[in-house]
Amino acid sequence: MSDRSVLELLATHPFTADLSEEQQAQLAACARIAHFEPDEYLLREGQPATAFYLIVSGLVSIEVFVPGHGPRPLQTVEGGSAVGWSWMLAPSRWEFDARALERTTAVVFDAERLRALFLEDCCLGLRLVQRLLFIITERLRAARLQLLDLYGPPRER
């Protein structure tokens, strides 16, 4: 994994795989590869949201710290998905923590450069925002289902 370039990873990641080579190159110019060890934080609640993460491999827990209880995982994200969209909207601060549960590899985009790229190439910007919206919708649906407590006690019999 370590010897693969950002461009190679973008060419295979579901979020970017179907973009043109030129668009992938534009994105690669804003990105680097990062590795996270188990329990290492990708991002922390309240801190400036300066990056966008495409998870290549590993497992990341999106969680919130509850005083007296410690970190409470809300959802996990595997390779092939993305983490972090607070950088898109003011005040650009992370709303939750994201912690690696396994050794995790990610393509990390510089949010400022990504925002500039979106403004410069609105077509690319729109495509990527649509993809982010898809992920956000999926997460919202999952959160709503979790609220239902699906596996709670069924009817009496």
Next chain:
Amino acid sequence: MVKPAIATPAATNPFFPLPFLVISRRRETRDTVTLRLRPLSDVRLIAQPGQFMMLSVYGVGEVPISVSGLPRRPGELEHTIRAVGSVTRHLVALHPGDQIGVRGPFGTSWPLQLAHGQDVLLVAGGLGFAPLRSALLAILRERWRYRQVIVLYGARSPADLLYRRDLSRWLQRPDLVLRITVDHPDQYWRGQVGVVPNLIRQMAAFFEPANTVAMICGPEIMMRFTIRELQKHGIPDERIFLSLERNMQCAIGLCGHCQLGPFFLCKDGPVLPYSRLAPFSEIREF
């Protein structure tokens, strides 16, 4: 494919419960146990994975419970039961040496033959893993007959996971892809968190939609969202099978308590392809 109940001598009088002895009891979770039963008569009730039996506690009542295992000896039955009401509370409290009444088997079974030579995707939620476990055990017994075997299992919390010993063993198998997720992890959980339909997208590379047979069992809301996810991935409705739970009472399609549209789920179900159920999926309690 889906077969009707196998005719046995006992099935000649389907209202007559036969005496069975509890020979083992394994606690799965705080409110759920797995009982192994042995017949006290010479009659062998042969249940296929997916079918259910009517278990009766003398003087208390009778409930439909799917088979959750394969017989270790001819005629034995295995059932996983959660204490949610009067009869099930009594069943969960049974111990080896106790007797109960059993009639059946009833209903349709999982389409194991249709799945021969195919990728198999089993999606279980909560206690819905019980009917699918018997299918999985049958598949693993003849593992060579199937291509990829993928099991996705969602539970409320780590403490609510059924069949922990099986899960540990299955996680080690190179010929089985098992993913487990919980909605509410405890501080020791290092696995996935989230609802089970999320796992399907992660597994997309492992199965070929046109050659996949999916079997789903769990709460109906979970099944609804799982079906949508399978459809998004191109699995045809006729290859998606559900096990539906209803208020089965007579278990032979006479009383109508389990009716859903034109189906008596005790007889036409509990396992049905979604292609047959789809017209009724808009019914609020589908």
